[in-house]
Amino acid sequence: MTNARAANPLEFRERWKVRTYEVDENGHVNNAVYLQWAEQLSAEHAEAVGFGREWCIAHGGAWLVRRHEITYHQPARRGDDIQLAVRVTGIGGVRGRRHTEIRLAASDILLAEVASEWVWVRLADGRPARVPDELVAAFGSSAV
Numbered sequence: 001m002t003n004a005r006a007a008n009p010l011e012f013r014e015r016w017k018v019r020t021y022e023v024d025e026n027g028h029v030n031n032a033v034y035l036q037w038a039e040q041l042s043a044e045h046a047e048a049v050g051f052g053r054e055w056c057i058a059h060g061g062a063w064l065v066r067r068h069e070i071t072y073h074q075p076a077r078r079g080d081d082i083q084l085a086v087r088v089t090g091i092g093g094v095r096g097r098r099h100t101e102i103r104l105a106a107s108d109i110l111l112a113e114v115a116s117e118w119v120w121v122r123l124a125d126g127r128p129a130r131v132p133d134e135l136v137a138a139f140g141s142s143a144v
Contacts, residue, residue: 069114
């Protein structure tokens with residue numbers, strides 16, 4: 001994976017090559033892999049902007065997925081270079097939302113989109129809790 005840290009904390013991009021084990025019997029990337037990519041990209045984005053796992057633990061919480069909605073446009077294939085981009089689209093209350101686009105790097109053809117909704121939960125009891133003010137301040141006012 002090649003890291004490309006975005007200056008804008010609301011957006012994050014990475015580029016990598018489709019690996020052989022991500023391809024299914026139909027010769028294209030397995031549907032579940034797109035979801036794995038979106039989750040990996042979200043985790044790397046959080047780490048890159050200082051709100052990763054250690055920050056969450058220190059603030060007594062964690063993000064859990066509530067819902068993913070994936071729209072597949074075209075398949076990726078073994079060896080394709082892909083460009084992934086994630087954008088924070090909303091944060092507040094107990095929820096955060098992200099939108100991920102997966103494209104062929106060379107042609108910019110859209111392969112898939114993932115809309116994700118996350119819930120902030122307390123580590124102590126696993127119950128939903130208000131997103132920490134620091135996160136809302138960093139992302140909430142600018143997210144669309």
